[in-house]
Amino acid sequence: MRLHREGTRTILLVIAVGALALFAAWRWLPPFALWALAILMLAVLGLVLWFFRVPVRGSEPMDALVLSPCDGKVVVVEEVMEPEYFKDRRIQVSIFMSPLNVHINFSPISGTTTYRQYHKGKYLAWHPKSSTENERCTLVVKHPERGEVLMRQIAGALARRIVTYPKPGDAAVQGAEYGFIKFGSRVDLFLPLGTEVTVQIGQKVKGALTEIARLKP
Numbered sequence: 001m002r003l004h005r006e007g008t009r010t011i012l013l014v015i016a017v018g019a020l021a022l023f024a025a026w027r028w029l030p031p032f033a034l035w036a037l038a039i040l041m042l043a044v045l046g047l048v049l050w051f052f053r054v055p056v057r058g059s060e061p062m063d064a065l066v067l068s069p070c071d072g073k074v075v076v077v078e079e080v081m082e083p084e085y086f087k088d089r090r091i092q093v094s095i096f097m098s099p100l101n102v103h104i105n106f107s108p109i110s111g112t113t114t115y116r117q118y119h120k121g122k123y124l125a126w127h128p129k130s131s132t133e134n135e136r137c138t139l140v141v142k143h144p145e146r147g148e149v150l151m152r153q154i155a156g157a158l159a160r161r162i163v164t165y166p167k168p169g170d171a172a173v174q175g176a177e178y179g180f181i182k183f184g185s186r187v188d189l190f191l192p193l194g195t196e197v198t199v200q201i202g203q204k205v206k207g208a209l210t211e212i213a214r215l216k217p
Contacts, residue, residue: 007048022034050100054104064215069151074200075095077093077200097187104207
């Protein structure tokens with residue numbers, strides 16, 4: 001299992017804390033309690049390693065399709081006003097990522113990055129205003145023939161670090177990694193009106209694999 005580079009500091013911290021806890025406790029804890037503590041530390045380390053796993057993903061780019069930007073569950077499919085970049089009505093598809101999901105973010109389409117903006121904010125979880133009030137980073141990719149798609153990484157109640165790699169002018173490749181969010185979060189997609197959405201609320205999706213929508217030329 002390959003581990004993501006964003007997890008290096010967290011993994012080392014968990015190992016260090018676990019080792020220090022066992023070293024501090026071995027003289028005064030009875031053997032059964034010491035074993036219980038060791039098992040607990042190993043379980044925590046196992047969860048952290050699982051969280052930062054890098055899955056094997058990849059498929060041939062498909063111009064008309066919008067692929068899921070992350071693993072998780074679809075929680076919103078609706079027409080809304082997008083106030084930051086487009087400033088008009090768009091179709092919003094939101095995907096909630098639990099702490100057990102892979103938290104790598106994948107580019108849903110190929111094209112050129114045209115916009116990137118980070119915003120400080122709150123850490124609301126399921127609140128309707130989380131898309132505009134939470135800590136977040138907005139990224140827009142323009143397909144050469146099918147228009148622009150906006151992706152918004154949103155920090156949740158546990159997620160306190162958003163990483164976004166591309167900058168305006170960088171190429172985007174459908175299915176390639178473009179960012180990472182730590183410990184529970186959400187990704188919003190904003191698609192042009194008329195886009196055929198092919199997922200439903202409650203559906204589980206996988207990043208870079210599940211078809212979210214079909215763009216019109």
